[in-house]
Amino acid sequence: MPSPAFEHLRRRIAALEGAVVEGAGGTASLGPLDRFLPWCGLRLGALHEISPASPGPLRDGAALGFAAGMLGRLTMQCGKPVLWLAETAPPHAPGLAAFGLNPARLVVALPGRAAATLWALEEAARSTALAAVLAEVRGMEPIAARRLHLAARTSGTTVVLLNRAAAISAAETRWRVGGLASADAPRWRVDLVRCRGRSPDDGGVVVRWEVEWDETARGFRLVAEAGHRPAMPQDTRVA
Amino acid sequence: MTVAEALALVPDLRLAPDDPAGDRRLLTVLAERCGAFSPWTAPDSWPNGFGLWLDVTGSAHLFGGEATLLDTLVGKLEAQGFATRAALADTPGAAWAWARFGDRAAPVLSSAQHLAPLPVAALRLETATVQGLVALGLRRIGDLLPLPRPQLAVRFGRELVWRLDQALGREAEAITPLRPVAPYRIHLAFAEPIGGNTDLEEAVRRMLAALSRQLSEGAAGARRLALQVFRIDGTLAECTIGTNCANRDPLHLFRLFQDKLADIDPGFGIEALRLDAVATAPQPPDQTDLDHSAPMSDLPRLLDTLANRLGERRLMRLLPRPSHVPERSVSRRPAGNAVGNGSWPAGRYPLHLLDQPEPIEAMAPIPDAPPLRFRWRGGLHLVARADGPERIAPEWWHEDGIERDYYRIEDSAGLRFWLYRQGHYGTLPPPRWYLHGIFP
Numbered sequence: 001m002p003s004p005a006f007e008h009l010r011r012r013i014a015a016l017e018g019a020v021v022e023g024a025g026g027t028a029s030l031g032p033l034d035r036f037l038p039w040c041g042l043r044l045g046a047l048h049e050i051s052p053a054s055p056g057p058l059r060d061g062a063a064l065g066f067a068a069g070m071l072g073r074l075t076m077q078c079g080k081p082v083l084w085l086a087e088t089a090p091p092h093a094p095g096l097a098a099f100g101l102n103p104a105r106l107v108v109a110l111p112g113r114a115a116a117t118l119w120a121l122e123e124a125a126r127s128t129a130l131a132a133v134l135a136e137v138r139g140m141e142p143i144a145a146r147r148l149h150l151a152a153r154t155s156g157t158t159v160v161l162l163n164r165a166a167a168i169s170a171a172e173t174r175w176r177v178g179g180l181a182s183a184d185a186p187r188w189r190v191d192l193v194r195c196r197g198r199s200p201d202d203g204g205v206v207v208r209w210e211v212e213w214d215e216t217a218r219g220f221r222l223v224a225e226a227g228h229r230p231a232m233p234q235d236t237r238v239a
Numbered sequence: 240m241t242v243a244e245a246l247a248l249v250p251d252l253r254l255a256p257d258d259p260a261g262d263r264r265l266l267t268v269l270a271e272r273c274g275a276f277s278p279w280t281a282p283d284s285w286p287n288g289f290g291l292w293l294d295v296t297g298s299a300h301l302f303g304g305e306a307t308l309l310d311t312l313v314g315k316l317e318a319q320g321f322a323t324r325a326a327l328a329d330t331p332g333a334a335w336a337w338a339r340f341g342d343r344a345a346p347v348l349s350s351a352q353h354l355a356p357l358p359v360a361a362l363r364l365e366t367a368t369v370q371g372l373v374a375l376g377l378r379r380i381g382d383l384l385p386l387p388r389p390q391l392a393v394r395f396g397r398e399l400v401w402r403l404d405q406a407l408g409r410e411a412e413a414i415t416p417l418r419p420v421a422p423y424r425i426h427l428a429f430a431e432p433i434g435g436n437t438d439l440e441e442a443v444r445r446m447l448a449a450l451s452r453q454l455s456e457g458a459a460g461a462r463r464l465a466l467q468v469f470r471i472d473g474t475l476a477e478c479t480i481g482t483n484c485a486n487r488d489p490l491h492l493f494r495l496f497q498d499k500l501a502d503i504d505p506g507f508g509i510e511a512l513r514l515d516a517v518a519t520a521p522q523p524p525d526q527t528d529l530d531h532s533a534p535m536s537d538l539p540r541l542l543d544t545l546a547n548r549l550g551e552r553r554l555m556r557l558l559p560r561p562s563h564v565p566e567r568s569v570s571r572r573p574a575g576n577a578v579g580n581g582s583w584p585a586g587r588y589p590l591h592l593l594d595q596p597e598p599i600e601a602m603a604p605i606p607d608a609p610p611l612r613f614r615w616r617g618g619l620h621l622v623a624r625a626d627g628p629e630r631i632a633p634e635w636w637h638e639d640g641i642e643r644d645y646y647r648i649e650d651s652a653g654l655r656f657w658l659y660r661q662g663h664y665g666t667l668p669p670p671r672w673y674l675h676g677i678f679p
Contacts, residue, residue, distance in 0.1 A: 054652075060677075061589075061590065061591065061654060061655055061677040061678050061679050062653075062654075062679060064590045064591060064677070064679055065590060065678075065679020066679075068590060068679065081538065083541075088594075089591075089592075089594055090555065090557060090569075090571070091590050091591060092565070092569070092588060092589055092590055092591060092592040092676060093557040093559070093569045093583065094559075094565075094568060094569070094583050094584055094586075094588040095587075095588035095589050095590040095676075095678075095679070096590065097583050098587065098588075099679075103556075103557045103558075103559075103583065104556075106556070106557065107542065107554065107555070107556055107574050108554075108555050108556070108557060108571075109545055109549060109553055109554045109555075110549075110553045110555075111549050111553065112549070112553065116548075116549060119548070120545055120548075120549060123541065123544055123545065124541060124545075127537050127538075127540070127541040128537050129536070129537030129538035129540070129541050130538075130541070178653065179652065179653030179654050179655065180653045181623060181624075181649065181651075181653050182624070182649060182653070182655070186655065186678065186679045187653070188679075213679070
């Protein structure tokens with residue numbers, strides 16, 4: 001039985017960390033990945049970063065697929081449209097539908113320059129009209145990322161950054177996605193390398209999964225639980 | 240007359256090269272500026288007629304009558320250094336003739352009868368026609384009037400009769416205005432020229448409020464607004480904004496203008512502003528609550544902001560287009576109107592399609608088999624799994640199209656690609672392999 005003072009202190013720390021945000025709170029379910037995340041899902045109104053595991057081709061298929069799956073889960077729950085700020089060309093729309101991301105709910109912008117992308121990103125993060133905004137970026141200044149995170153927290157719009165350069169410090173979660181030999185459905189190795197409220201192990205990974213995209217259920221499916229750390233027991237979880 | 244002759248006569252003559260395009264540009268700007276007198280203005284469409292048309296029907300009384308209007312107009316233009324002759328008549332043809340050949344003391348032509356003593360050149364005729372008429376002794380318009388029209392038409396062409404009819408008002412002549420008369424227009428002139436950006440913003444804010452009231456009365460919303468800035472030195476600046484759906488919220492429209500106003504250079508000062516709703520769309524009157532008016536929904540606001548800053552072509556929605564050829568299967572549409580029919584093809588498609596299929600070096604063991612390995616952008620990929628072929632033939636109306644055999648390929652590192660082979664083994668030219676897309 002924890003003392004009331006201890007409980008009060010814990011709540012204050014959670015508030016300072018931005019954990020309890022009235023109105024913007026809420027999560028999107030990522031299916032079987034949820035129980036490894038401290039919020040039992042992907043926090044809405046926060047900054048999430050996805051980066052490819054290998055410095056491969058210009059647009060990494062695995063990272064793109066995982067991002068599309070994440071956006072698909074977000075729109076399915078929220079019902080609002082998604083803005084995709086593409087670097088060179090819009091994503092190939094026929095491929096998106098399989099990830100639950102209906103192209104009719106998608107607005108694509110090609111801002112061109114990095115500064116314009118950042119401006120559009122912040123404008124979108126401030127707006128409450130979107131379920132999420134995805135931007136293809138190459139790194140980001142810490143101050144810009146922090147501003148973006150605050151804007152996202154106020155409006156409740158989830159920001160997903162598909163980043164091909166150095167890690168972005170303000171991100172709430174950072175996912176590293178690489179391709180794996182598939183059976184039939186696309187299969188990826190997904191490393192959660194940063195997660196607010198959890199610390200990584202010696203290899204720099206919080207949790208590692210082998211994930212498949214289930215096209216019929218429109219959700220992630222675990223192939224192997226290669227988690228480096230056991231899931232937190234239910235009662236110690238924050239929130 | 241040659242330049243040398245002219246210089247001999249007037250030694251301090253100023254010479255400037257002929258610049259018809261520049262003259263035309265200047266005329267266009269002048270025509271825009273004459274918009275203060277009438278919304279219906281245009282530069283003269285006749286190739287050699289360096290003139291301006293103003294249809295002042297119904298606007299002369301605002302300036303104290305026709306004669307006063309002409310005086311004001313000529314005074315304004317001469318103050319800017321243009322030697323000007325102006326005339327006002329019942330028909331464009333008569334006005335054209337009277338402005339060039341008429342009595343400068345009485346610029347308002349009261350009756351077409353006064354045209355009779357004017358030379359035939361006043362009828363806007365080709366030089367050859369004028370010379371032919373003069374050679375026959377037909378020097379004045381009055382000389383033509385008693386002649387039988389059929390013979391005139393046969394001898395000098397239909398143009399002569401046509402021009403004569405236009406001048407006398409027997410045939411209608413339309414003046415195409417420089418810009419279509421916008422049904423919703425706000426004009427704001429300043430007693431003292433303004434120069435500061437804050438002043439300009441405040442003026443635009445007021446104009447938008449007035450325009451919004453006009454639009455609201457007409458149950459319309461703006462789709463495109465054009466702001467013209469008349470500087471005191473006779474130059475013109477313009478900026479436009481567009482919206483994704485009909486809108487008449489002055490605050491929102493002002494935000495769209497705000498970025499562009501910062502780029503406008505006031506020069507020596509701005510004397511007038513004109514705001515036109517160039518394109519409008521029906522918008523039902525706002526439903527207002529008892530306590531406050533209904534707020535505008537957020538998505539159009541965001542899309543407008545993005546489209547105006549990034550450029551309208553850079554913001555799009557993706558709609559299906561009925562074609563099996565992958566690069567033709569998606570059409571990019573403006574983000575505002577997301578009306579689409581048709582559905583997306585079922586099946587597995589890449590998430591990233593290369594702009595141009597990239598040629599690869601591939602090796603297939605037997606015809607119609609997927610390759611064993613291929614080299615793309617310098618990297619060697621060993622094929623671990625393959626699925627195909629899926630044959631996609633271009634539509635028959637594309638003449639140069641060759642059918643493609645697509646394969647879904649997974650390499651040993653777990654990367655998945657969309658390759659295709661164009662052509663067949665055993666035929667000439669030999670088949671070529673391309674990489675077209677990247678699967679998740």
